[in-house]
Each structure stands twice: as structure tokens, then as C-alpha cells.
Amino acid sequence: MSDTLGAAVIGLGMMGERHAQLWAELPRTRLVAVYDIVPERAQAVADAHGCLAASSLDEALAADGVDIVSVCTDDQSHLQPCLAAADAGKHVLVEKPLAITTADCDAIIAACERADVKLMTGHVCRFDPRYVACHDAVAAGEVGDVVQVFARRNNILASGLRIGPRTSVAYFLGVHEIDLICWITGARVTRVHAEGTSKALASIGADDSILSLIRLEGDAVGCIETCWIIPEGSANSLDARLEVVGTEGRVAARVGGEPFEAASASRSSRPDIVYWTEVHGRVAGALRDQLEHFADCVLDDTEPIVTPAQARHAVQVAEAIHHSLDTGAPVDL
Numbered sequence: 326m327s328d329t330l331g332a333a334v335i336g337l338g339m340m341g342e343r344h345a346q347l348w349a350e351l352p353r354t355r356l357v358a359v360y361d362i363v364p365e366r367a368q369a370v371a372d373a374h375g376c377l378a379a380s381s382l383d384e385a386l387a388a389d390g391v392d393i394v395s396v397c398t399d400d401q402s403h404l405q406p407c408l409a410a411a412d413a414g415k416h417v418l419v420e421k422p423l424a425i426t427t428a429d430c431d432a433i434i435a436a437c438e439r440a441d442v443k444l445m446t447g448h449v450c451r452f453d454p455r456y457v458a459c460h461d462a463v464a465a466g467e468v469g470d471v472v473q474v475f476a477r478r479n480n481i482l483a484s485g486l487r488i489g490p491r492t493s494v495a496y497f498l499g500v501h502e503i504d505l506i507c508w509i510t511g512a513r514v515t516r517v518h519a520e521g522t523s524k525a526l527a528s529i530g531a532d533d534s535i536l537s538l539i540r541l542e543g544d545a546v547g548c549i550e551t552c553w554i555i556p557e558g559s560a561n562s563l564d565a566r567l568e569v570v571g572t573e574g575r576v577a578a579r580v581g582g583e584p585f586e587a588a589s590a591s592r593s594s595r596p597d598i599v600y601w602t603e604v605h606g607r608v609a610g611a612l613r614d615q616l617e618h619f620a621d622c623v624l625d626d627t628e629p630i631v632t633p634a635q636a637r638h639a640v641q642v643a644e645a646i647h648h649s650l651d652t653g654a655p656v657d658l
């Protein structure tokens with residue numbers, strides 16, 4: 326392998342375009358090929374970065390010099406491109422969630438193990454310094470024995486309307502919180518009891534809000550709040566919180582309400598400046614750090630900080646949330 330990696334991106338919507346730009350910009354990678362089931366999207370991204378607009382998944386994977394593949398298709402369409410990439414011997418960076426069933430997660434993990442390629446799921450919050458600070462404080466024993474965890478991820482209605490017809494808020498937003506809680510506390514979820522309701526999104530058959538009570542290994546309890554119908558006029562399109570209370574202390578992070586504010590006559594907004602923001606014409610922030618980390622893991626043969634088992638567990642908990650919604654009963658994992 327050369328000292329730079331060739332990348333292909335599959336699925337070129339909101340996230341895929343960003344992956345493509347980053348692979349083109351990062352010092353140790355280059356963008357080789359892109360593919361989307363909508364050919365115009367692939368052509369537009371290829372034109373912007375001077376790479377191949379592949380007309381099929383196989384053509385993208387077979388392009389000369391592809392070492393790593395970003396899978397940025399919809400949640401329910403991760404399986405096929407991940408399996409094909411692994412079978413072609415490519416390292417796989419797949420957007421969260423790893424898949425929408427544990428069976429699909431197992432198939433992807435097995436394919437990557439068989440091919441001896443690295444697999445990382447893009448749990449980008451692991452690269453947000455606010456959550457990293459919470460993790461490091463808990464790991465250093467600063468909160469003592471964890472007693473209670475609260476995590477919220479609420480998004481504006483446009484998000485529910487855009488994604489609601491394809492997947493659920495537990496998968497699209499909830500897996501971030503599940504992964505953060507488990508990573509920060511070092512414990513897996515052992516029991517889930519969820520309640521949901523659908524009003525604003527009833528016509529598209531999606532839950533507006535899902536609240537999940539959880540129990541963790543080590544006997545801590547927690548609550549996960551996910552909602553994607555907060556008003557469009559909200560100053561910040563994302564309102565996320567995390568709090569860990571222990572026998573010796575407390576840590577808390579707040580995401581949204583960034584310290585940059587832009588106001589017009591009719592609206593004030595606080596856009597994200599942590600996850601992906603342009604600084605002097607280049608994408609900076611947590612997503613850049615995540616992609617750079619994965620490239621470093623491949624080039625230096627080190628293990629990604631999001632393990633396949635952890636990404637699978639987030640999906641397992643989301644599955645249990647839906648099982649609990651269906652039955653009205655708590656679910657033991």
C-alpha cells in the first residue's frame with residue numbers, strides 16, 4: 326500500500342458529499358471514485374473533485390487505487406455496499422448506524438473479518454471534544470460510580486420529514502446517544518423500556534418522539550430522549566445534552582446553542598461549528614477528525630476507536646427500543 330489511500334464514496338447525499346470532500350482534502354488520502362443510484366449526484370461530486378463518477382457499485386469498487394470505502398447510503402441500505410466493499414478487499418467506513426438489524430450487523434462484521442479489512446462505524450460524536458471531555462472525566466474516576474445518565478438528541482421538523490419515511494428516530498438519532506452512553510460509562514445496556522408518540526409525523530407513519538428508560542451494567546439507570554419535530558424556527562437545529570451523575574460527581578455536555586450567532590430581521594440562528602464547518606475553505610471539525618482517524622488506522626494498522634462490537638450494540642439497543650414500543654413491555658438484552 327502506498328503512503329496515501331485511495332477512497333471511494335457510495336451514496337452522495339448530505340453525508341456522502343462531505344465524506345467525498347474530506348477524502349479529497351485530507352493529506353493522507355485522495356478521492357478516486359464516487360457512486361450514487363442517482364447518476365447526476367455522482368457526476369456533480371466527481372466534477373467538483375476530479376474523480377471517477379462510477380455507474381455501478383462494482384465499478385466504483387474496482388476503480389484503480391481504491392483502498393477504503395465510505396458507505397453513506399440511507400440507514401436501511403448499508404448492508405449491500407458494506408458486503409461488496411469487504412468482499413472486494415476494501416476497508417469500510419460506514420455511516421451510523423452500522424445497519425438496522427443485528428443480523429445485518431453480524432453479516433457485515435463477518436465479511437470484514439473474512440476479508441481482514443478494517444471496519445468502523447461513523448459515530449462522529451466520539452470526535453466531539455465536549456463528549457470526549459465527559460468520557461475522559463468518567464474514565465479518570467471523577468464522577469465515581471455512575472448512578473444516572475441522561476441523553477437528549479432533538480432535531481428540527483425538517484429532519485423528521487426528510488428521514489421519517491425511511492427509518493426511525495431511534496436509529497437516526499438514538500444510536501448516537503446509545504453509543505455515547507455506553508462509551509462514556511464503559512457499560513452496555515441491559516434493559517430497555519420505551520414509549521413513543523406520533524402526531525406531527527403521523528401521516529408518514531413515523532414516531533415524533535421516543536423516550537427510553539434504560540438500565541446499564543453496573544446498575545446505573547438512564548433516560549434517552551429523541552425527537553425530530555422541534556420547530557423550524559429554533560435558533561439551533563440540534564439540541565443535544567448529556568449528563569452523567571455518579572457517587573462522586575457529575576459531568577455534562579451541551580450541543581447546540583453554539584457560541585456563534587447570526588441574526589436577520591426575522592430569525593436568529595446558531596449554526597453548528599463543531600461537526601463540519603469550513604475554515605479557510607477546508608472542512609474542519611469532528612467529521613474531519615473521524616475520517617482522518619480511520620485513514621490513520623488503515624495506514625498505521627491500528628484499531629479504530631469505534632469497534633464493530635460497540636456499533637453492533639447500539640443497533641441491538643435500538644432494536645430493543647422498537648421491540649419495547651411494539652409490546653409495551655421492558656426488553657432484557
Ligand SMILES: NC(=O)c1ccc[n+]([C@@H]2O[C@H](COP(=O)([O-])OP(=O)(O)OC[C@H]3O[C@@H](n4cnc5c(N)ncnc54)[C@H](O)[C@@H]3O)[C@@H](O)[C@H]2O)c1
Nearest residue numbers: 336337338339340341361362397398399400402420421449
Ligand atoms: N454522522 C452523522 O451525524 C450523520 C448525520 C446525518 C446522516 N447520517 C447517516 O448518513 C447516512 C446517509 O444519510 P444522509 O443524510 O446523507 O442521507 P441522504 O438522503 O442525504 O443521502 C443518501 C444518498 O444515498 C443514495 N443511495 C441510496 N441507496 C443507495 C444505494 N444502494 N447505492 C448508492 N447510493 C444510494 C441516495 O440516492 C442519496 O443520494 C445515513 O445512514 C444517516 O443515518 C449521519
